[in-house]
Amino acid sequence: MSEHEYTPKSKVGKWFNDRLPLLTLANHLTDYPTPKNLNYWWTFGGILTFCLITQIVTGLVLAMHYIAHADLAFASVEHIMRDVNYGWLIRYIHANGASMFFLAVYIHIFRSLFYGSYKSPREIIWIIGIIIYLLMMAAAFLGYVLPWGQMSFWGATVITNLFSAIPLVGEGVVTWLWGGYSVDNPTLTRFFTLHYLIPFLILGLVVLHIWALHVPGNNNPIGIDIKKPSKDTVPFHPYIVIKDGFALLMFMIVFAFFVFYTPNILGHADNYIEANPLVTPAHIVPEWYLLPFYAILRSVPDKLLGVIAMLSAILILAALPWLDTSRIRSAVFRPLYKQFYWILVADVLILGYVGAMPAEGLYLLIARIATAYYFLHFLIVLPVLGFRERTIPVPLSITEPILGGSPNLAAVKKRDNLKIQ
């Protein structure tokens, strides 16, 4: 990347910048050369930053009114909903914000998968991203426990019980996590503490994620390196800022629709029943964004192996840069990979669907096939595809296909339409 020397114009600015180069950083962020062919799938990074900040700010206000005690938590949430000024708004933004956060992160992840953004030299960005995703799941799970409704309580019981699958020390670990012999007040207070901590860990990792991104620069839909920064890129401000802003506003309209008109549709009705250790709900279901992994967990008959399968399903993503052996990044030039990509998308959606259904009969069978395929995709299809696939020639530079004069681009379009394999 071309880093030109920056010197502040004013004397004070220069004095300050020599001691702490914040102005250099600001200058880098505004001038940051960004590929000009980024499409709207690339706007979700900014949207996710917005989601994180929204969750932190609303969460901070909620924490001022919430009481982390097994006898008082449920009532304190109702207090927020009724008596705190605009408490209902803050809580509904926070609760739906979690779903919006995951919606955006899934689009962000699947964008990476399609355009090969995880490949060299962006492996570290990708791995940090996976860690952020794991922490997000932890934060979401812990947060869902806090209202102390029936789903909170029983969800916490089911998930913490997974640790009992660890050989020899499992039972001890679960007791340690609970702070007692069942999910109870000590569990709630520690979950609250951790739920407060994790977003700030995520925030730190997001800084690293962006830092690591700014070293090689953005990938782009063509997936080739920047040849001529002056021709292929635009400065981040104002071009990308306004585009991200536009996309963010569209996203906020959807977000607002959920918050104001269907604030409870993504939650489970049982969570408006106060936690009762003596009554088990008919179906214990996690939130929608955890369903695919829940399906994988339940599709394995053995508890320990199920937990291992579920964890591997996430951790396998960290190995993706090395499992995908193709040197071509973008699926645009990989006709076979493109098809397998969409099969994977369908596979994950199917897993999500069966995750919400009872684990029996046909659902269980589908869950098992879909789980097997999920691992097959990463462990067999991707490594083999890199060697066997006949890819389409990539353009020489980003500017070339945009100007439309490239014979390569014509080839791309034609092959795309004919679906030649």
Next chain:
Amino acid sequence: MKNFLRILFLAAFFLGFQFYSNAAEKVEYLKTDWSFKGPFGKFDRAALQRGYQVYQEVCSSCHSMKYLNYRNLVEKGGPEFPVEQAKAIAASFEVKDGPNADGEMFMRPGRLSDKFVMPYENEKAAQAANGGAYPPDMTVLVKARGGGVDYIYSLLQGYEDPPAGVSLDDGVYYNKYMYGNKIKMSNQLSEGLVEYSDGTNSTVEQMAKDVTTFLMWTAEPHLETRHRMGFKAIIYLIILTVLVYFSMKRIWSRIETDV
């Protein structure tokens, strides 16, 4: 733009999936027109006041309403009883207070700031009085049931003789909308049970609708504010989005790339 529609489509697909999977075991509920549904939905003030009357005269002997205060009856967006009437309602209940200067607990008439008086001292007492079944607290009941208001409205009218082959224990009743069809609450509503002070004809359907409306309000006391604010927020966002869209077009016109 085309890409954006794709994104929205995918988002809708994801979420639709969730709704679909939740809708798996749905029974057809009775339908009625709820005034509070939709983006401009508001409560029918008269229905809320009648609903309170049904709750008070029928439900409240077993079902508590623990997150509601008498002051809520006066607040905007609710039944909006006149203050004097709400004070009279509160004063008609005996509230335990204390300890006084002698260290004794004592009973006094209720005030607007008091919580709704509970029919039973505690959950165990409620169970003991109701054949082992705990009549659930009603404050957020419509949000705590999958079918929401339609479910409650249907359940109140869903009592039937059990079909042949279904035997019921003592104190268990058959209701076609109840999960598992067996319910420990007997049929509560009957024609003319409540004498509405506004002269409305108290059919079973009318009472079920009124009390369900009331329960929707107790569960979502800020529903009207939410709807109003949501409309403003979304209109504001749409206008801003359009402005930003044209600004973006203008800025990007300097580059020979399309956005």
